[in-house]
Amino acid sequence: MSIISIKNLTYQYPTSEEDVLRDISVEFESGKFYAVIGANGAGKTSLCNAIRGFIPHFYNGELQGDVLIEGRDIREWELGELSTKIGYVFQNPFTQISGVKDTVFDEISFGLENLGVEESEIRSRVADIIQLLEIGHLQEKNPFELSGGQKQRVALASIIVMEPEILVIDEPTSQLDPQSTEAIFSIIELMQKKGKTIILVEHKIELIAEYADYIIVMKDGKAVLQGNADDVLSNEQAIELGCALPQYALFGIEMKENGMDLGTIPLTEKKAISAVQHLLEKRRVTS
Numbered sequence: 001m002s003i004i005s006i007k008n009l010t011y012q013y014p015t016s017e018e019d020v021l022r023d024i025s026v027e028f029e030s031g032k033f034y035a036v037i038g039a040n041g042a043g044k045t046s047l048c049n050a051i052r053g054f055i056p057h058f059y060n061g062e063l064q065g066d067v068l069i070e071g072r073d074i075r076e077w078e079l080g081e082l083s084t085k086i087g088y089v090f091q092n093p094f095t096q097i098s099g100v101k102d103t104v105f106d107e108i109s110f111g112l113e114n115l116g117v118e119e120s121e122i123r124s125r126v127a128d129i130i131q132l133l134e135i136g137h138l139q140e141k142n143p144f145e146l147s148g149g150q151k152q153r154v155a156l157a158s159i160i161v162m163e164p165e166i167l168v169i170d171e172p173t174s175q176l177d178p179q180s181t182e183a184i185f186s187i188i189e190l191m192q193k194k195g196k197t198i199i200l201v202e203h204k205i206e207l208i209a210e211y212a213d214y215i216i217v218m219k220d221g222k223a224v225l226q227g228n229a230d231d232v233l234s235n236e237q238a239i240e241l242g243c244a245l246p247q248y249a250l251f252g253i254e255m256k257e258n259g260m261d262l263g264t265i266p267l268t269e270k271k272a273i274s275a276v277q278h279l280l281e282k283r284r285v286t287s
């Protein structure tokens with residue numbers, strides 16, 4: 001059974017003039033890494049809002065179709081109950097910092113305190129997460145003293161410590177440099193290895209090619225293309241739908257158009273090198 005099942009979802013915010021999500025159907029399997037891509041205003045955040053229950057519990061508006069979390073209709077879930085199952089990480093880490101705690105350690109403890117978890121258990125769970133995410137050097141700092149990348153790691157830690165099964169992460173690296181971006185992706189990968197289901201909104205296509213299992217391309221509120229990452233990112237149709245393809249895929253497509261078919265559309269540097277080596281080898285044998 002899918003952990004999240006979306007069937008013919010159509011939605012309009014109370015204040016919007018038209019549907020912002022249109023007839024979307026997607027199945028999410030437990031433990032997989034899903035990337036949601038598409039232009040600004042395509043509906044990516046709105047789709048995340050529907051998954052975490054903000055639509056329809058926080059935003060009213062008109063919801064048609066079904067969103068099922070573990071087989072249960074989103075309308076029947078309480079928001080509080082959903083928030084323990086689905087962790088949500090915002091684009092801007094500033095909005096995630098509580099502002100009421102003086103140290104990173106206490107900041108990460110905050111959610112567990114609110115749930116009434118016993119203090120000794122909080123301390124041990126927070127210490128474990130700090131070790132796992134390699135942020136021990138930050139634990140005594142004030143959360144507001146951190147850099148953007150550090151804040152985003154602390155924001156992720158605050159969510160992960162709650163042990164949600166599903167992580168919905170909305171453009172976590174948009175304000176980060178390449179090094180901090182890699183650090184965030186390493187954490188997300190670690191979470192996937194721990195069996196979490198990941199739903200990530202992200203524009204950095206090269207990283208999506210490296211990490212995601214499945215891609216949903218959104219345009220004008222519709223899921224216009226979806227499938228395994230390898231299939232979507234080597235599909236020329238994706239370009240027409242406004243989706244950027246990885247550099248190596250574009251290289252493979254160019255090669256093919258110029259009579260040098262690599263036999264595959266590579267998505268990463270490693271795969272491109274191996275495809276070119278294979279082609280050269282083949283040409284050597286036949287010449």
Ligand SMILES: Nc1ncnc2c1ncn2[C@@H]1O[C@H](COP(=O)(O)OP(=O)(O)OP(=O)(O)O)[C@@H](O)[C@H]1O
Nearest residue numbers: 013015016020038039040041042043044045046047
């Ligand atoms: N709270 C809201 N009330 C009314 N309309 C909204 C609200 N939030 C988003 N919208 C509208 O819904 C549409 C989809 O917006 P959404 O934020 O889901 O897109 P997005 O793909 O996440 O965009 P971006 O990449 O810019 O974050 C837009 O037309 C937007 O103006």
